[in-house]
Amino acid sequence: MELHENKRRGVAVAEFIFLIILWASTILLFCLIFRSRSIKEFWRKSSTLAIVFAFIFLNAVHQIIHFTSWTLYVSQASPSQIFGNAEPVFGITSISIQSFYDCFTIVLFVQRIAIIMDPAKNRRTYNRILYGAATIACCSIFLWFIVAYSKVIDFSVNMVPAECYTLTCTNPFRVERSALNARTALSITNVVVGIVFLVVFLSRKTIMRTNVAKVNQLTRVLFFERLFLEVIPLTVDSIFIAQTGVSIGLYIGPFGAIGCTTEAFCFVLVYYIVFKPPRKAGPGHSSTQ
Template sequence: MYKAIAILSFSIIALLSCLTLLMMIAIFYTKSFQSMWKKSPSLALFHVSNILLAVQSLCCAGQWILFALGVIENVPENLFQLLSISHAGMVITQFNYYSTVALFLQRIYHLLFPANAVKRFNTVVLSILFAASLISSILPVYTLIAKSNAANGRPVPEGCYSIDCLNIADTVADFTRLFQFSYALCRIVVLNALGVYMLYLLRKHAKNIQSVLEKKNNSFARYVFCLHVFVQMLPFGIDTLLASTAHIHISEYIGPYGVLGCAIDFTVQTLVYYSLLRGERRKVVTVKST
């Protein structure tokens, strides 16, 4: 990968992360976290996970830009620093994934049982998903410790601007790699199944939804799923297919597409929610004035 392409990609990631954080400030200024938590805990946690992703992406982009410019030296002593921020992103991604699952489950529950109280459902679901998020964070921490002690000379090869191509010994056992692949596959299947079922229910019950708040939350959940498919899952699937058949890696041509896709994802999600929130407030003001 050319250095200029890497710097450009990480600069875009940094810009998107800053925009997301600014929009988050505007969102929580308009609607407090406490108010959002009372109405939808899963939505509040989802926004928190996006804030954490934006901060981590900004730090990751800054780190690799400094590395590309030679400010961070390519020596084994800096390997832990290079690995830690990226592995922190893996942990935050687990939190974001389970927050997304909780968001979809809440929408599905509202559509299937609109008259039922949702407080107990939220408590049970969030407790289970929070525990799962903590457990799934153990593996990234384990691999961080294992890899940080396995540097060989210059840890970053020429043209590498990602932890995926670092020059370190293979310290991860076959069983661990198999578990990582199986777990990632299960995550994709579960999220897609929930998303598709949610879209089906939204279409089926569209005429029965009268509340402005419910319409806004349903629209946002729909955008979240569609964005995730197009800017993260689709590029990952194409890259996997090309790598296994033609031995071509997208990252060699367009830079760190995974981090860039994640940045586009949480930025557009935040923009969509901010637009829906402003539209809701304009309707409230219009009704009061009439």
């Protein structure tokens, strides 16, 4: 029994260290991106894409702190009572940031569909409506989490049971599943809207400017990454928890964190590759238009 527990603890620590490294690598990619272009230029390419990246960066910083605290706890390097009090707050914050990211990736899909259908149309008012609706939805979800979890969080006790190495097995998230259900619903919505985007993208042969075409290609990459790295594992985990009470979180990371983190890293990496500025021609070379 003790050998099995040590194995589970070792797997959890290895996963958390991997996640920390991957999020740190994502931040490094952001540094490389903004070393070669200004934030204004980045915003001009696609304001929605810029917002999505802002939430990825914010999530990266938060998750490095979050997973570091998990690593210290699982390796028994931090007091369990202090971690048990902090973890539910970390978890709610993490899922809230991810929910903002989810809402604006849905906006990105919807905008790309509209641009493919009619590239010439001015959509300033349309975009403002989408941004407003997404912001209201995100804030409503965040307030919903605060109200729901304020009823089940008790800072006078340790809310992380023994042998618990994932967010889903902490006491507040076992009692109140609002955050987990919201994440699953947003993930499924992303897939549905993403499928519509993919169908429109493949069926229309509209000629577009290079930057617009690149953003469309990047959005297609985002859809497949979210589907296979995040949505499918999260949905399967939610079904397992609902039907059997057993989570596969130990094998896909805390609440699918391995897939979510890999998806964010790959998305930023693909952006860096696609929009990487061309090298300047040397003195003995001439450039062609």
